Amino acid sequence: MENNLHNNYLFKALDAYPYELEKAAEALNYALSYEPENVKALCLMAKLQSEQLGNYETAKAYYEKALTVKTDYPDIYPDFIRLLVNNDDFVEAQKLIDFAMTIKGIDKASIQLNQGYLHEVLSEFEKAEDALKEAKMFGLNNDFYYYVDEVIKRVTKKREIKNNKNRTKETVEKNDIENPKTNWFQNRLNNLL
Numbered sequence: 001m002e003n004n005l006h007n008n009y010l011f012k013a014l015d016a017y018p019y020e021l022e023k024a025a026e027a028l029n030y031a032l033s034y035e036p037e038n039v040k041a042l043c044l045m046a047k048l049q050s051e052q053l054g055n056y057e058t059a060k061a062y063y064e065k066a067l068t069v070k071t072d073y074p075d076i077y078p079d080f081i082r083l084l085v086n087n088d089d090f091v092e093a094q095k096l097i098d099f100a101m102t103i104k105g106i107d108k109a110s111i112q113l114n115q116g117y118l119h120e121v122l123s124e125f126e127k128a129e130d131a132l133k134e135a136k137m138f139g140l141n142n143d144f145y146y147y148v149d150e151v152i153k154r155v156t157k158k159r160e161i162k163n164n165k166n167r168t169k170e171t172v173e174k175n176d177i178e179n180p181k182t183n184w185f186q187n188r189l190n191n192l193l
Contacts, residue, residue: 005034010041017044021052039073042066047079056087072103078110085118093118109138113148116155125159 013027025048031041046062049055063080066073077100084093097118100111112135119128129152136148 009034010038010044013041013044017048018052021048024048037065037069039066039070039076042069043073043076043079046083050079050083050086056083059083060087060089074100074103074106077103077106078114081111081114082117085114085121090118090122107138109135109140109144112138113151116148116151120155120158123158123162125155125162128155129159 009027009031013024013031016024016027018024024044028041028045028048031038032045035041042062043066046059046066049062050059060080060083063076063083066076067080070076077096081093081096081100084090084096093114097111097115100106101108112131116128116131116135119125119131132148132152132155136145139145139148
């Protein structure tokens with residue numbers, strides 16, 4: 001009887017999230033009170049905490065609890081990795097990505113997408129592009145494929161901006177070394193104009 005009641009509350013939470021947050025939270029609390037180690041309920045509660053309430057540490061605790069209950073549950077990893085990347089836990093995110101790729105039945109496309117996000121946040125744009133291209137190879141639908149193409153375009157633009165800034169810095173430094181006094185005077189005149 002308890003298991004069926006738990007499932008009813010879990011289904012109510014899944015149905016209500018993200019449009020009716022109050023109902024979803026209430027149903028999740030009931031579901032977790034009946035079965036505190038239900039991985040699906042823990043993951044949904046973590047998602048609610050991070051995406052809706054901004055409680056990253058609480059969400060992280062729910063994901064960690066879900067992982068202690070069942071490490072081979074593939075639905076935990078994409079959202080948990082994204083949470084870690086958004087929360088600047090980069091080393092932990094990389095370890096989780098490496099471990100997630102060993103799990104049977106994992107959505108490798110979304111894990112590689114998260115790997116691309118991680119490299120993008122770290123300004124490792126070439127590595128990000130490689131990871132995103134790998135994600136496209138694992139993708140199984142056109143919408144995902146087109147989405148990754150847009151992410152690649154964004155990363156490529158960032159890489160070009162970074163490369164242009166580096167070239168500009170090198171040129172400015174080279175000019176400062178060659179003509180420090182003249183350059184200073186020219187810069188001052190340009191600023192006045």
